[in-house]
Amino acid sequence: MLAEIKKRRAIREYYDGKIPDKDMEGIINSALMAPSPFNAQPWKFYVVKDKQKKFRIRNIYDDSTKKIQLYKKLCLTRVPIYEQDTSFLEIATLIIPCYEIKTSYARDSLAMAVQNLMLEATRRNIATVCMGRPTRFKKQRDQMRKIIQLENSHDIPYIIAIGYAPKPHEEYEIPERKPIKEIMVQI
Numbered sequence: 001m002l003a004e005i006k007k008r009r010a011i012r013e014y015y016d017g018k019i020p021d022k023d024m025e026g027i028i029n030s031a032l033m034a035p036s037p038f039n040a041q042p043w044k045f046y047v048v049k050d051k052q053k054k055f056r057i058r059n060i061y062d063d064s065t066k067k068i069q070l071y072k073k074l075c076l077t078r079v080p081i082y083e084q085d086t087s088f089l090e091i092a093t094l095i096i097p098c099y100e101i102k103t104s105y106a107r108d109s110l111a112m113a114v115q116n117l118m119l120e121a122t123r124r125n126i127a128t129v130c131m132g133r134p135t136r137f138k139k140q141r142d143q144m145r146k147i148i149q150l151e152n153s154h155d156i157p158y159i160i161a162i163g164y165a166p167k168p169h170e171e172y173e174i175p176e177r178k179p180i181k182e183i184m185v186q187i
């Protein structure tokens with residue numbers, strides 16, 4: 001498992017997004033094994049393959065990008081932003097993980113499930129990237145909700161692109177990590 005933890009990368013280029021059903025089932029099965037308080041399992045995973053829906057999601061992503069760029073210009077945010085070609089969003093399959101709003105720690109539980117999912121995809125040599133940008137702002141989040149006709153009881157914290165990348169995971173650069181001394185506090 002440590003091998004997959006190290007191998008997983010946020011990959012933003014795909015040549016094919018068609019995942020065989022047995023792989024997709026294995027990947028979602030790994031998500032549902034995640035822990036949650038009282039085993040509430042407060043999650044749902046929408047697997048978006050439809051071209052038109054992916055096109056709309058790409059536009060939502062681009063709209064959020066424009067908004068963040070404007071906020072940066074106005075000095076309203078200091079969050080760094082990738083300038084990226086978003087065509088990969090239409091090639092990949094998009095997984096939209098949702099959590100049940102009223103359940104305690106639902107969002108935390110979902111994050112654990114999503115990490116499981118990304119690691120299982122990595123184990124199967126399938127690339128993923130988690131993206132918060134399409135759901136960062138309420139307007140865009142509501143548009144996302146409409147696309148999947150999400151019930152009011154649930155919300156979308158981020159989305160996952162999943163597919164086959166042109167290079168193996170190991171060939172993607174590893175973004176630098178903070179040194180352990182800086183983040184581990186022994187008391």
Ligand SMILES: Cc1cc2nc3c(=O)[nH]c(=O)nc-3n(C[C@H](O)[C@H](O)[C@H](O)COP(=O)(O)O)c2cc1C
Pocket residue numbers: 008009010011012082129130131132133134158174175
């Ligand atoms: C909650 C969350 C939101 C993210 N949002 C975006 C995003 O909107 N766009 C993007 O290109 N990457 C996004 N990422 C990916 C991170 O940029 C990436 O994980 C980080 O740079 C570390 O790289 P690594 O995953 O290859 O180790 C997000 C990751 C997480 C966990």
